[in-house]
Amino acid sequence: MERERITSRANPLLARVRKLNSRRAYRRAEGAFAAEGPKLLAEALRWGGALEAVICAEGAALPELPPGVRLAEVPDSLLASTADTESPQGVVFICRGRELSLPDRLEGGRWLVLDGVQDPGNVGTVWRTADAFGADGLILCGGCADPWNPKTVRATMGAVFRLPVYEGALDRAAELLSQAGVPLYAAALREDTVDVRAARLDGAAVVIGSEGRGVSRRALELCQKTVKIPMRARCESLNAAVAAAVVLWEMARGD
Numbered sequence: 001m002e003r004e005r006i007t008s009r010a011n012p013l014l015a016r017v018r019k020l021n022s023r024r025a026y027r028r029a030e031g032a033f034a035a036e037g038p039k040l041l042a043e044a045l046r047w048g049g050a051l052e053a054v055i056c057a058e059g060a061a062l063p064e065l066p067p068g069v070r071l072a073e074v075p076d077s078l079l080a081s082t083a084d085t086e087s088p089q090g091v092v093f094i095c096r097g098r099e100l101s102l103p104d105r106l107e108g109g110r111w112l113v114l115d116g117v118q119d120p121g122n123v124g125t126v127w128r129t130a131d132a133f134g135a136d137g138l139i140l141c142g143g144c145a146d147p148w149n150p151k152t153v154r155a156t157m158g159a160v161f162r163l164p165v166y167e168g169a170l171d172r173a174a175e176l177l178s179q180a181g182v183p184l185y186a187a188a189l190r191e192d193t194v195d196v197r198a199a200r201l202d203g204a205a206v207v208i209g210s211e212g213r214g215v216s217r218r219a220l221e222l223c224q225k226t227v228k229i230p231m232r233a234r235c236e237s238l239n240a241a242v243a244a245a246v247v248l249w250e251m252a253r254g255d
Contacts, residue, residue, distance in 0.1 A: 001062075001064070001065055001071055002071070003056075003071050003073040004070075004071070004072045005072070005073050005074075006055075006072045006073070006074045006078070007078070009081060013053060013055065013070070013072060014055070014074070014078070016094065017034045017055065017083075017092055017094060020033055020034040021034050021083075021150050024148075027097070027146065028148075031096060031097055032052060032094055032095065032096050033095060033097050033150070034084070034092060034093070034094050034095075034150060035092070035093055035095060035153045035154070036083050036084065036085065036088040036089065036091060036093070036150075037088065037089040037091065037154075038089055038090065038091055039157075039158070040093075040154070040157075040158060041054065041062075041063070041091055041093055042063060043158030043161050043162075044093070044095055045063055045065075045066075046158075046161075047158070047162050049095045049096075049161045050095060050096035051065065051069045051093060051094070051095055051096075052070065052093075052094040052095060052096060053070035053072065053093065053094045054069060054070070054071050054091060054092075054093040054094075055072045055073075055074055055079065055082065055091070055092045055093065056071070056072070056073055056079075056090055056092075057074065057075075057076050057091070058073055058075060059073075060090040060091060062091065084150040085150075095161075097148055098164065100147065100165065100166055100167045101167070102139070102166045102168035102173065102176060103166070103176075105176070105179070105180065106136075106137075106180045107180075108136025108137070109136065109180070109181075109182050109202070109203040109204070110134065110135045110136050110201075110202065110203070110204070110251050111137055111139060111177065111182060111205035112126065112130050112137075112138050112139070112205065112206055112208065112244060112247070112248065113139045113141060113170075113173060113184070113206065113207040113219075114126060114138060114139070114140050114141065114142075114208055114240075115141050115142045115144075115170065115207050115208065115209045115210065115215055115219045116141075116142035116143055116144060116209060116213065116216060117140075117144050117208065117209075117211075117240050118210060119145060119211075120145040120146065120149040120151035120152040120155065121151055121155045122145070122155075122239070122240050122241040123144055123145040123147065123149075123155070124151065124152040124153065124155025124156045124160075125155050125241040126138065126240070126241050126244040126245075127147070127152070127155070127156045127160065127163060127165060128155065128156045128159045129241070129244060129245045130159070130163060130248055131156075131159035131162055132159075132248075133245075133249060134251070134252050135163070135248060135251065136164075137163060137165060137166065138163070138164075138165045138166070139166050139167075139168060139173045139205075140165060140166070140167045140168075141167075141168060141173055141219075142170065142210075142216055142219075144167070147160070147165045147167070170216070170218055170219055170222060171218075171222065174222040182203065182204060182205050183203075183204050183205070183225070184205045184206075184207065184222060184224060185204055185205070185206045185223055185225045185226060185227055186206065186207040186209070186215045186219055186225075186226045186227070187206060187207065187208050187209070187215065187226070187227055187228070187229065187243055187247060188207075188209065188214060188215040188220060188223075188226045188228075189228055190220065192225055193225075193227065194226075194227055194228070195227070195230060196228060196229050196246065196250050197230070197250065199225070199227045199250070201227075201247065201250050201251040202251055202252075202253075204251070206227065206247045207219045207223060208240055208243055208244045208247065209240070210240060211237065211239060211240050214237075227247070229243060229246050229247075
C-alpha cells in the first residue's frame with residue numbers, strides 16, 4: 001500500500017490526531033477517536049474497527065489495511081509530537097467510534113453500569129474486564145470518563161472494538177433494563193444488602209459507583225437490591241475497577 005510522506009507538524013492530518021487526543025467535544029463532533037500502538041491496530045483490524053487513517057514511523061512494518069484507509073509515514077520525532085504517549089510504538093491511527101447513545105432495546109442479561117466513574121484508566125480497565133468475563137456491555141451514567149479518551153482506549157486493550165458501551169441517564173438505563181427483564185442491583189450498603197457471593201448475578205445489571213462518593217442516591221432509588229464485597233473491616237473500599245472485576249467474576253461464576 002502506497003504511503004504518503006508528511007514532514008510538517010502543521011499538516012491537517014496530524015493536527016486532527018492532536019485534537020482528537022485532547023478534546024472530548026471534538027471527538028464527539030467528529031464521531032472518531034485516536035489510538036496508538038501495533039496491538040491496538042491489530043485489534044481494530046481483527047474486530048472490524050472503522051479505520052480512517054494510519055500514521056506510522058518511517059519504515060514501520062504494518063499489516064494489510066482495508067481499502068480506502070489513508071496511510072501516512074512521518075519521522076519518529078513528528079510521530080512522538082502527535083501521539084498521546086511518549087512512546088507510540090511506531091503507529092497512530094484514527095478510528096470511527098460506535099454509537100454511544102442508549103439503543104431502544106438492550107440485548108443480553110449481563111450489564112455493568114458505571115455511575116460517575118471519572119478516571120479514564122478505571123473505565124478502560126472495567127471495559128476490558130467486562131469483555132473478558134462475558135458481560136453484554138457497559139452503560140456509563142452520571143458523568144463518567146469519556147470512552148474515547150485516549151487513556152480509556154489504551155486501558156481497554158482492544159475491548160473498545162469488541163464490547164458495546166453506551167452513555168445515558170440512569171433513569172433511562174433502568175427503564176431499558178426493566179423492559180429487558182434484567183434486575184438492577186448496586187454495589188452499596190443498605191438494609192437489603194447481600195453478600196455478592198450469595199446473589200444471583202448471571203442475569204442482572206450491577207451499578208458500580210465512583211471511589212469518591214460511591215453509588216449515587218438516584219441509582220440506589222432505582223435498584224432492587226444491593227450487594228457487598230466482603231473485606232476486612234479496616235478497609236473502607238476498593239478501587240472502582242477492582243470492585244467491578246469482583247462483580248463481573250461473580251456474574252461469570254453463575255454459569
